[in-house]
Amino acid sequence: MTPKTFEGFHIYHYEEVSSTNGKALDLIDRGISNETVIIADKQTEGRGRTGKNWISPEGNFYASFIINLLQITSLGSSITHWDSRLAVAAHLDVIPAHDAKIQCWNDRESLSKLTELTFVTALAVGNTLLSFINDSNVQYKWPNDIFVDEKKISGILLEKKSNSNWLVIGIGINIDHAPLLEATCINKLLSSSVVPVTDTKIQMQVPMSHARMILQNIYILKELVINFNNLRKQWILDGFCAIREMWLKRAFKMNEQISVKFASKLHEGIFIDIDKGGRLVLQQKDGSLIYFDAGELFVNNIL
Numbered sequence: 001m002t003p004k005t006f007e008g009f010h011i012y013h014y015e016e017v018s019s020t021n022g023k024a025l026d027l028i029d030r031g032i033s034n035e036t037v038i039i040a041d042k043q044t045e046g047r048g049r050t051g052k053n054w055i056s057p058e059g060n061f062y063a064s065f066i067i068n069l070l071q072i073t074s075l076g077s078s079i080t081h082w083d084s085r086l087a088v089a090a091h092l093d094v095i096p097a098h099d100a101k102i103q104c105w106n107d108r109e110s111l112s113k114l115t116e117l118t119f120v121t122a123l124a125v126g127n128t129l130l131s132f133i134n135d136s137n138v139q140y141k142w143p144n145d146i147f148v149d150e151k152k153i154s155g156i157l158l159e160k161k162s163n164s165n166w167l168v169i170g171i172g173i174n175i176d177h178a179p180l181l182e183a184t185c186i187n188k189l190l191s192s193s194v195v196p197v198t199d200t201k202i203q204m205q206v207p208m209s210h211a212r213m214i215l216q217n218i219y220i221l222k223e224l225v226i227n228f229n230n231l232r233k234q235w236i237l238d239g240f241c242a243i244r245e246m247w248l249k250r251a252f253k254m255n256e257q258i259s260v261k262f263a264s265k266l267h268e269g270i271f272i273d274i275d276k277g278g279r280l281v282l283q284q285k286d287g288s289l290i291y292f293d294a295g296e297l298f299v300n301n302i303l
Contacts, residue, residue: 009034013218020040020062020064024038025168038066042056062171064168069165112277117167118144120243123227124227133186139252141252144158152183153174258282
């Protein structure tokens with residue numbers, strides 16, 4: 001298959017794959033020299049964090065970005081992955097962490113860069129969504145989900161093989177379907193939006209056809225690639241501070257009571273900040289602060 005090229009990325013489109021992340025990792029194994037995007041109309045074995053299946057019907061957006069880490073900074077080959085899980089309980093926001101053995105790395109700065117890249121990607125997805133829906137409702141859930149009206153609309157999954165300079169960033173966006181009750185999708189939001197819509201938005205509400213779905217996803221991909229490149233450039237040139245500030249303006253559950261499960265222990269408190277290293281800051285009842293680092297949860301090759 002000969003790829004198309006857009007904004008420096010090679011683009012491969014498939015009607016159906018087991019998972020776009022799996023396809024991307026296979027491509028890396030075969031040898032790759034250019035940043036690449038894998039996009040598919042449907043996934044039969046889509047993956048989410050914690051090994052759960054990502055329900056992937058035709059009509060939503062599924063893509064994986066293959067990023068050259070050497071273009072960002074010298075990350076070293078000792079980094080593997082982290083695994084972080086998010087869930088919502090009846091009254092508290094629960095962020096459970098993997099209670100398996102935590103892996104160790106010598107290069108903490110490199111790991112921090114990967115954590116920061118998660119925020120960059122979330123902002124890129126958020127900015128893409130803002131071109132379609134009421135901007136006041138888009139929020140970011142630490143470390144890598146995007147919500148609208150307190151319902152999940154997008155998720156991000158990072159995977160990296162050890163001793164590789166390539167990082168895979170899987171992105172799913174609900175366009176026509178919200179597979180779970182606690183999820184939402186773009187077209188559901190558009191149908192109830194009071195914000196005037198552009199021609200593109202109107203077209204997205206026309207009954208789905210396979211051809212329109214492909215055009216729709218390619219349009220979204222182009223917006224996403226442009227937003228990602230712009231934000232990545234800003235991050236590389238100016239550092240994490242501006243990225244962090246943009247993320248915090250739309251932080252999900254900010255200044256609210258949440259629970260964080262880490263190493264089999266549940267910590268409760270107020271989510272008060274994301275610090276300069278991308279760590280979630282929890283204030284307990286006694287006023288003490290606990291810091292949760294996504295990098296410390298980087299196990300089993302997945303974030």
